[in-house]
Amino acid sequence: MTAAPKKRRNLQSDRKARLHQLYSSDDVIKLYDISRNTLTNWIADGLTVIDAEPRLFRGSDLNAFHGRRRKAAGKPLGQFLVSCFGCKRSHSLLEGDISISPGRTDRVFRVSRTCPDTGARANRFVCSEELGALQRLRETTPGSETPD
Ligand SMILES: [Zn+2]
Structure with missing residues:
Protein backbone atom coordinates (compact mmCIF):
# COMPACT_ATOMS: atom_id res chain seq x y z
CA MET A 1 0.00 0.00 0.00
CA THR A 2 1.45 3.29 -0.99
CA ALA A 3 0.10 6.45 0.45
CA ALA A 4 0.54 8.97 -2.29
CA PRO A 5 1.59 12.28 -0.85
CA LYS A 6 -1.46 14.48 -0.95
CA LYS A 7 -0.98 17.96 -2.16
CA ARG A 8 -2.04 20.45 0.45
CA ARG A 9 -4.81 22.48 -1.01
CA ASN A 10 -6.04 24.36 2.00
CA LEU A 11 -9.63 24.17 0.86
CA GLN A 12 -12.14 25.94 3.01
CA SER A 13 -15.88 25.86 3.30
CA ASP A 14 -17.69 28.23 0.97
CA ARG A 15 -20.39 28.79 3.59
CA LYS A 16 -18.31 29.82 6.53
CA ALA A 17 -18.63 33.56 6.18
CA ARG A 18 -21.86 35.46 6.70
CA LEU A 19 -22.86 36.92 3.37
CA HIS A 20 -23.70 40.39 4.56
CA GLN A 21 -20.95 40.79 7.09
CA LEU A 22 -17.70 42.68 6.67
CA TYR A 23 -14.56 41.05 8.00
CA SER A 24 -11.24 42.58 8.94
CA SER A 25 -8.00 40.74 8.12
CA ASP A 26 -7.85 39.50 11.70
CA ASP A 27 -11.45 38.24 11.51
CA VAL A 28 -10.66 36.30 8.34
CA ILE A 29 -7.52 34.81 9.88
CA LYS A 30 -9.52 33.71 12.92
CA LEU A 31 -12.52 32.48 10.97
CA TYR A 32 -10.51 30.14 8.76
CA ASP A 33 -7.71 29.50 11.21
CA ILE A 34 -5.04 30.55 8.74
CA SER A 35 -1.79 32.47 8.87
CA ARG A 36 -1.33 36.01 7.66
CA ASN A 37 0.74 34.61 4.80
CA THR A 38 -2.14 32.44 3.66
CA LEU A 39 -4.41 35.45 3.61
CA THR A 40 -1.83 37.29 1.49
CA ASN A 41 -1.78 34.30 -0.87
CA TRP A 42 -5.56 34.29 -1.11
CA ILE A 43 -5.54 37.95 -2.07
CA ALA A 44 -2.89 37.21 -4.68
CA ASP A 45 -5.12 34.39 -5.92
CA GLY A 46 -8.05 36.69 -6.43
CA LEU A 47 -9.83 37.15 -3.10
CA THR A 48 -11.60 40.50 -3.35
CA VAL A 49 -10.51 43.12 -0.86
CA ILE A 50 -12.46 46.26 -0.11
CA ASP A 51 -9.95 49.04 -0.48
CA ALA A 52 -10.36 50.62 2.93
CA GLU A 53 -7.97 51.34 5.76
CA PRO A 54 -7.79 48.87 7.42
CA ARG A 55 -8.82 46.59 4.60
CA LEU A 56 -12.05 44.67 4.76
CA PHE A 57 -13.52 41.59 3.17
CA ARG A 58 -17.14 40.90 2.31
CA GLY A 59 -18.54 37.61 3.54
CA SER A 60 -20.05 37.04 0.11
CA ASP A 61 -16.64 37.55 -1.53
CA LEU A 62 -15.00 35.14 0.90
CA ASN A 63 -17.57 32.45 0.18
CA ALA A 64 -17.36 33.04 -3.57
CA PHE A 65 -13.58 32.81 -3.45
CA HIS A 66 -13.67 29.49 -1.61
CA GLY A 67 -16.43 28.20 -3.84
CA ARG A 68 -14.22 28.88 -6.86
CA ARG A 69 -11.26 27.18 -5.23
CA ARG A 70 -13.29 24.11 -4.29
CA LYS A 71 -14.70 23.89 -7.76
CA ALA A 72 -11.25 24.25 -9.23
CA ALA A 73 -9.94 21.48 -6.99
CA GLY A 74 -12.63 19.11 -8.19
ZN1 LIG B 1 4.40 34.79 -8.20
Missing part, protein backbone atom coordinates in the same frame (compact mmCIF):
# COMPACT_ATOMS: atom_id res chain seq x y z
CA LYS A 75 -11.72 19.65 -11.81
CA PRO A 76 -8.45 18.98 -13.52
CA LEU A 77 -7.57 22.63 -13.34
CA GLY A 78 -3.97 21.94 -12.44
CA GLN A 79 -3.44 22.61 -16.11
CA PHE A 80 -4.34 26.22 -15.45
CA LEU A 81 -1.82 26.78 -12.73
CA VAL A 82 1.55 28.25 -13.53
CA SER A 83 4.53 27.91 -11.29
CA CYS A 84 6.04 31.24 -10.61
CA PHE A 85 9.78 31.66 -10.30
CA GLY A 86 9.27 35.07 -8.77
CA CYS A 87 7.48 34.07 -5.59
CA LYS A 88 7.91 30.26 -5.85
CA ARG A 89 4.18 29.66 -5.68
CA SER A 90 1.59 28.81 -8.28
CA HIS A 91 -0.80 31.27 -9.83
CA SER A 92 -4.08 30.47 -11.47
CA LEU A 93 -4.58 31.56 -15.03
CA LEU A 94 -8.26 31.92 -14.15
CA GLU A 95 -7.52 35.01 -12.08
CA GLY A 96 -5.83 38.26 -12.86
CA ASP A 97 -4.65 39.52 -16.20
CA ILE A 98 -3.22 37.04 -18.63
CA SER A 99 -1.76 37.45 -22.04
CA ILE A 100 -1.82 34.89 -24.81
CA SER A 101 0.76 34.61 -27.52
CA PRO A 102 1.38 32.07 -30.25
CA GLY A 103 3.73 29.23 -29.43
CA ARG A 104 6.08 27.34 -31.67
CA THR A 105 3.32 25.72 -33.71
CA ASP A 106 -0.17 26.90 -34.54
CA ARG A 107 -1.65 24.42 -32.05
CA VAL A 108 0.30 25.69 -29.07
CA PHE A 109 -0.16 28.93 -27.22
CA ARG A 110 1.79 30.58 -24.49
CA VAL A 111 -0.30 31.99 -21.70
CA SER A 112 1.46 34.28 -19.27
CA ARG A 113 0.43 35.86 -16.09
CA THR A 114 2.23 38.54 -14.14
CA CYS A 115 3.07 37.61 -10.56
CA PRO A 116 1.05 39.90 -8.28
CA ASP A 117 3.89 39.99 -5.76
CA THR A 118 7.07 40.17 -7.78
CA GLY A 119 5.96 41.22 -11.26
CA ALA A 120 7.74 38.18 -12.72
CA ARG A 121 6.13 36.57 -15.76
CA ALA A 122 4.89 33.03 -15.27
CA ASN A 123 4.32 31.17 -18.54
CA ARG A 124 2.52 28.05 -19.49
CA PHE A 125 2.07 26.40 -22.87
CA VAL A 126 -1.38 25.08 -23.67
CA CYS A 127 -2.95 23.49 -26.71
CA SER A 128 -5.86 25.14 -28.48
CA GLU A 129 -8.42 22.95 -26.67
CA GLU A 130 -7.00 23.92 -23.29
CA LEU A 131 -6.93 27.55 -24.32
CA GLY A 132 -10.61 27.33 -25.26
CA ALA A 133 -11.47 25.74 -21.92
CA LEU A 134 -9.44 28.36 -20.10
CA GLN A 135 -11.21 31.20 -21.87
CA ARG A 136 -14.64 29.72 -21.16
CA LEU A 137 -13.77 29.29 -17.49
CA ARG A 138 -12.51 32.84 -17.25
CA GLU A 139 -15.80 34.08 -18.66
CA THR A 140 -17.80 32.18 -16.06
CA THR A 141 -15.51 33.13 -13.19
CA PRO A 142 -16.71 36.32 -11.59
CA GLY A 143 -14.09 39.03 -11.88
CA SER A 144 -12.51 40.57 -8.87
CA GLU A 145 -14.12 43.92 -9.62
CA THR A 146 -17.63 44.14 -8.26
CA PRO A 147 -19.16 47.56 -8.81
CA ASP A 148 -20.97 48.78 -5.75
